[in-house]
Amino acid sequence: MNKTKIAALMVLMATGTMVFAAGNKKDAASIIEDITTFQSFTDEAVPQADIEKIVNAGVNAQSAINMQPWHFSVITNKEVLNEIGGKMKMPKAPPKGDVKGKGKGKGKEMDFPPAPPAGAPASGKKAGIADSPLVIIVSAKDGSELDAGLATELMTVEAVLLGYGTKIISSPTMVLNGEDKAYYQKVLGIPEDMSAKAILLVGKYEENQLDAVSSATTRKDKSEIVSYIK
Numbered sequence: 769m770n771k772t773k774i775a776a777l778m779v780l781m782a783t784g785t786m787v788f789a790a791g792n793k794k795d796a797a798s799i800i801e802d803i804t805t806f807q808s809f810t811d812e813a814v815p816q817a818d819i820e821k822i823v824n825a826g827v828n829a830q831s832a833i834n835m836q837p838w839h840f841s842v843i844t845n846k847e848v849l850n851e852i853g854g855k856m857k858m859p860k861a862p863p864k865g866d867v868k869g870k871g872k873g874k875g876k877e878m879d880f881p882p883a884p885p886a887g888a889p890a891s892g893k894k895a896g897i898a899d900s901p902l903v904i905i906v907s908a909k910d911g912s913e914l915d916a917g918l919a920t921e922l923m924t925v926e927a928v929l930l931g932y933g934t935k936i937i938s939s940p941t942m943v944l945n946g947e948d949k950a951y952y953q954k955v956l957g958i959p960e961d962m963s964a965k966a967i968l969l970v971g972k973y974e975e976n977q978l979d980a981v982s983s984a985t986t987r988k989d990k991s992e993i994v995s996y997i998k
Contacts, residue, residue, distance in 0.1 A: 799928055806933035807893060809900040809971030813844065818930050819902060822970065825926035826906070829919040837912040838919055841905040841956035846898070848955065853898035855943045897940045900969035905944065907962040916965040923968055933973035940967050 814822075819842060826840055843849055897903055904923060908916035924934045944952045944964035953960060 796929060800925055803924065803928055804933065805935050806969075806971075806973050807895045807935065809895065809933060809969070809973055811901060812972045814902040814932065814970060814972075818927075818932075819844075821930060822902075822923050822926045823904070826904070826919040826923040829915070829922045831915040831918065832912070835912070835915070837909045837962075838916055839907040839958055839962055840919075841907065841958060843903045843905065843956070844901060849898040849903055852940055852943055852952075853896050855948075856896060856940060895935050895937075895969055897937065897967055897969070900935070900971040902970040904968040904970070905940075905956060905958075905964050906966045906968065907956075907958045907964045909962055913965055920966045920968055927968075927970045931972075932970050935969040937967045937969065938965070941965065 823840055823842060826838070827836075831837060904920075906916045906920050920936055924936060927934050941964040944956075944958075949963075952958065952964075953962075956964075958964065
């Protein structure tokens with residue numbers, strides 16, 4: 769058996785072991801079909817070897833004509849994360865009974881999200897940028913948001929296959945791209961011609977820590993969102 773075949777076999781064996789450990793006997797396809805958004809993480813640090821695997825997934829993501837128009841800021845420094853989180857201010861909720869309200873953001877008007885349907889469970893705590901031991905900020909040039917999304921999603925899949933919980937957020941980009949943008953570009957190593965597009969939270973979790981309240985959000989029926997053209 770030549771070296772190439774041996775290397776390929778080793779990769780397959782390693783992947784199989786990783787998926788078995790991470791997915792509770794589920795295969796990779798089943799894990800990807802049921803990726804959970806976690807709202808709580810433990811303080812356990814992510815080992816550097818796993819961080820490199822997660823980042824490498826982003827580095828090797830697809831991009832338009834292979835331009836790779838992105839930058840990854842890998843943060844484990846709690847002081848930096850707490851500083852960014854401390855500058856996050858959500859608008860006040862609209863009056864009870866309103867479906868939609870208006871609030872004043874910094875320099876622009878902001879739309880409030882629609883109120884939850886009647887009878888829906890109240891949402892619990894939402895994990896923010898300072899609530900996981902590992903945060904990866906994905907920056908890209910304007911117009912390359914799709915490329916940034918592909919990189920973020922591949923890093924998410926890699927993290928899940930390694931046995932971690934994840935959550936993708938975007939609200940901190942208001943701080944990172946706001947009036948202190950130049951400061952954060954320097955602190956986070958973001959190139960001057962790029963802006964923060966997405967933030968990936970990664971960390972270990974307790975088995976009972978699921979998204980929203982206590983279980984995954986109900987998905988739309990495929991008949992509503994998928995068209996098959998044969």
